[in-house]
Amino acid sequence: MSPEQISYKSTKNIPKYHMSKGITSRAEDYSQWYNELVAKADLAEHSAVRGCMVIKPYGYSIWEKMQAALDKMFKDTGHTNAYFPLFIPKSFFTKEASHVEGFATECAVVTHYRLKNDGNGNIIVDEDAKLEEELIVRPTSETIIWNTYRGWVQSYRDLPILVNQWANVVRWEMRTRLFLRTAEFLWQEGHTAHATSGEAIEEAERMLEVYADFAENWLAVPVIRGIKTPNERFAGAVETYCIEALMQDGKALQAGTSHFLGQNFAKAFDVKFTSKEGKLEHVWATSWGVSTRLVGALIMSHSDDQGLVLPPKLAPIQVVIVPIHKTDDDLARIGQFADGLIAKLKSKNISVKYDDRDTQRPGFKFAEYEMKGVPVRIALGARDLENNTVEIARRDTREKQTISQEGLDLYIENLLTEIQQNIYNKALEFRTQNTREANSYEEFKKALDETPGFISAHWDGTPETEQKIKEETKATIRCIPLNNKKEEGVCIYSGKPSSQRVLFARAY
RNA sequence: CGGGAUGUAGCGUAGCCCGGUAUCGCGCCACAUUUGGGAUGUGGAGGCCGCAGGUUCGAAUCCUGCCAUCCCGACCA
Structure with a gap:
């Protein structure tokens, strides 16, 4: 068997995710995850x-x-x-x-x-x-x-x-x-x-x-x-x-x-x-x-392995309501309740979609809106109408809970604010966790390969050093932070004196 | 722009080596049963085989050129 044939065969054995319900996980292949997400979330x-x-x-x-x-x-x-x-x-x-x-x-x-x-x-x-x-x-x-x-x-x-x-x-x-x-x-x-x-x-x-x-x-x-x-x-x-x-x-x-x-x-x-x-x-x-x-x-x-996660302030649909019904009568009653809720949410400038398509089942819709990153999902069935409850799911944490219909519009308004804050906090936490100092070129290269993120390191201020580091590691100086702390040190590459750390990273 | 790979129905694919107009799954359409996490059954429709040339009685298959996508470089919001 020639090398070409081997590579041909092995290509065929790579699992394909395009026809699957989900997308490639981030851990598996980040680029692939991104490409599939853009397609499956219907963005571009x-x-x-x-x-x-x-x-x-x-x-x-x-x-x-x-x-x-x-x-x-x-x-x-x-x-x-x-x-x-x-x-x-x-x-x-x-x-x-x-x-x-x-x-x-x-x-x-x-x-x-x-x-x-x-x-x-x-x-x-x-x-x-x-x-x-x-x-x-x-x-x-x-x-x-x-x-x-x-x-x-x-x-x-x-x-x-x-x-x-x-x-x-x-x-x-x-x-x-x-x-x-x-x-x-x-x-x-x-x-x-x-x-x-x-x-x-x-x-x-x-x-x-x-x-x-x-x-x-x-x-x-x-x-x-x-x-x-x-x-x-x-x-x-x-x-x-x-x-x-x-x-x-x-x-x-x-x-x-x-x-x-x-x-x-x-x-x-x-x-x-x-x-x-x-x-x-x-x-x-x-x-x-x-x-x-x-x-x-x-x-x-x-975003995560289930799809897009959108901050509420930029989400085209902030809240989706999915009715769950067995009979037309149920659907009519759910629709009536939904109308009232929609009116209340709209008066608070919350964009809401009531998805009463009879052509898709609820589980399908759940998965679809998760893929599209809708921050809040409300499931509403006959059971809820009996108990004066709704099931509410937030996209950022994927938590579900059943709550009272009492004051629901206010609850959702607050929840959207909380989600906006939570995803910011998560991103900030991630950045904090993935920003580290390097005090030698060895440490710098190790961090780039093993724990990619921002690397704060001393640089001698010359374009030549910057260029060399770029050629050798593909990392560039992203910026010299404003109000940067002055700190005496030596350049990780040249060993020459440096007055401050700058932020390096591999970049898009 | 250089190196590698790929392109067959909306999506994912088989077939290509060894030429005889195409396989399967998902999706789609109809009907029925379903509906609290991506439903099931039965029936059905859908194809300029990336595009253009060439070889041949005949091309998805062989040859040439082009186009596009993906990966790796160089470039970059």
């Missing part, structure tokens, strides 16, 4: 276009809830929405040197504007319709926006500009994963212009805090606020602030970034204003963004 699927996903209605509902919360936070901090073009002239793109260098290898480029019939029934690109200047499909919008801002700013009176846009962007990624990294993704990008450096830095820090607040209080994902090392900095930024989260497999995920761009783009696009003192100065800039990647962060932070 691959499209016919390489690297691009179809976000399905249930998954998109989660994104919409994120958008609504974030949008309000942006408005509350003085920003307004606008929209800039999908296409960016190539010449704009090349004006900021480090920016173009950072994105050049992953740009989709539009070269023609017309198709034609070749006479043999084939539709081909019309070579006569070549664009004079090629257009880049935006991988981010700094260049087109700063080219536009030039016309908006003359005086300090025109500043600040506090604009956000909700948009899609394209980055031609080599390897893609649903939500975590796709060639096209949805995001928001804030682009602000300020009269002073201090004001811009304040803005970048403010928006980082907005992101951290959102991550912790909506996603229920604890995050480390920090700054990126020069290696990991956004192309064109002076300083990149970030929030970093830890996933259940011990890998870090950058959940949001906020950049202080200095005057780099103002200089590249000649955006100047006359100051109060009558001097002509370049404008100071920030940009900041979060993307549909947050859906991936959400999935990987809380």
Whole structure:
């Protein structure tokens, strides 16, 4: 038997979970678990276009809830929405040197504007319709926006500009994963212009805090606020602030970034204003963004081997009611009770679904809503109507209990709050358990392989050391935490003196 | 973009080596019995075998090209 045949045979013997009722466990294969979960929870699927996903209605509902919360936070901090073009002239793109260098290898480029019939029934690109200047499909919008801002700013009176846009962007990624990294993704990008450096830095820090607040209080994902090392900095930024989260497999995920761009783009696009003192100065800039990647962060932070676990504040359906009946008469009585409960819950702004499909049995529905991460499930049968009770199950702990119908709406309201808090606490506990210090390179490598997570270690501050560690271990410096404790030490790699620990991890 | 693997009904697959239009399970549809954790029985429908070429009387099967997905690298929100 040739090696090929052996590998062929052994492939066939790998158990298949796709047709099973559940999904692969996290312990067995974390990536597989993630992929199956995204599919079975009906969040998204691959499209016919390489690297691009179809976000399905249930998954998109989660994104919409994120958008609504974030949008309000942006408005509350003085920003307004606008929209800039999908296409960016190539010449704009090349004006900021480090920016173009950072994105050049992953740009989709539009070269023609017309198709034609070749006479043999084939539709081909019309070579006569070549664009004079090629257009880049935006991988981010700094260049087109700063080219536009030039016309908006003359005086300090025109500043600040506090604009956000909700948009899609394209980055031609080599390897893609649903939500975590796709060639096209949805995001928001804030682009602000300020009269002073201090004001811009304040803005970048403010928006980082907005992101951290959102991550912790909506996603229920604890995050480390920090700054990126020069290696990991956004192309064109002076300083990149970030929030970093830890996933259940011990890998870090950058959940949001906020950049202080200095005057780099103002200089590249000649955006100047006359100051109060009558001097002509370049404008100071920030940009900041979060993307549909947050859906991936959400999935990987809380979900378990039974499926998705959603924080109540972002769950499209917060409560599902499943009737259990033997007769039509029972169903009618249950429905009547459910109507009353639904009205009460809706008045408390709790989204509730009454699933009286007669085509699925209760057990099927239980499993289905667990897979989709619905925080609270109420089962309601004839027995409950007799006893004035309901059976209530919470998704986060998978506990079930039978409780009185008395004050049920208030109970559920409190329970949702408790679940939101509980999954945050669990995630925080996980992160605490999986953040450790390493004081030697040996210790560092051992921790990476045996107990993956954040590793706090001394670094000599040089890009060379960072690069070496990355090459040898695949771990990167996720961030230098804000308000980091100063502590004398020696770099785990070079042995040179270091003034503080930084956070390392393997990352998504 | 490099290395490896895969692509057959909605999903998971058999068949491919050795060419003769396709197997099984889940799901789907109908009816009946069921309904407090993924129901059971009986009957039924569903296929450009990833796409395009080529070889051949004949291609899921052999050859070439392309596309997509998964895994491992390099790159990255």
